[in-house]
Amino acid sequence: MLNRTYDGQVCSIARTLEVLGERWTLLIVRDAMLGLRRFDEFQHSLGIARNVLTNRLKLLVEAGVLERSEYQQRPPRFEYRLTAVGLELCTPVVGLMHWGDRHLAGPDGLPRLTRHRACGGQLHAELVCEQCGATVADTDLELPPGPGLRADPIAAR
Template sequence: MLRRTYDDQVCSVARALEVVGERWTLLIIRDALSGVTRFDGFLHRLPIARNVLSDRLNGLVEHGVLERVRYQDRPPRHEYRLTAKGRELTPVVLALMEWGDNHLPTPTGPPAVAEHVGCGGTVHARMTCDCCGRRVAPGTVVGRSTGAATPPGPARR
């Protein structure tokens, strides 16, 4: 199978998609965030082929999103635990979940909510400005080039 890449893109979103953009990968991360750690646990929650799951888990380990930890010697078996880098994907998964709830709702309501372990409140993905501290609506955000996005090339005159 020909792998699709974003190598020609000088873009942080494209680089992130190289790690989490393949089919099933964000669902594996979603399940890991909810406590699934074992291969059979992922298989039980996802209708995914064993070889595809193995490939996705290996890729997430390779990129430092998950770590493989042996929990049994004979036969050797491993758990897949989120790293700090992997846990930083929580707001991404929450934002996708909220978007799906808002724009692709099920007739019976949201199938899950994100709950704060400390108090039981519902957790939401929110955007805030680091300058004024205010909540920011999606329509009030613009992308601005930093100059770092310019691919290396011949000097311009």
């Protein structure tokens, strides 16, 4: 995990990595998107140690990505579901998956497809301008300072 002090950084990516930056965490989110809900399902899918899974699930619940609800009382058993905040991760997770498909796919091809449930069409994670509706290429992307950036980190160096 990153140091939470950020050494003067004001960066949403660094803050996001505090929640999602550890490899097991993003794989838990992936499995939740695939419909897994229970501790044993996550553990079986990932082959992860129980203590590590317990810690990662706790972090995701505290961050509001997953919600924990009891489905059995004796003994108490819980399931984990994506919250609205967690569901917002679909776009970046699918974007990461598509990047991996393009650059790291194995010889047997894509392990998963992304399709629109209603019509069966292929899905693409893209940047779309909210003003004009255009799909924006990486060469047309700007990242100017926002109101939360206290100082230009490049100029400060």
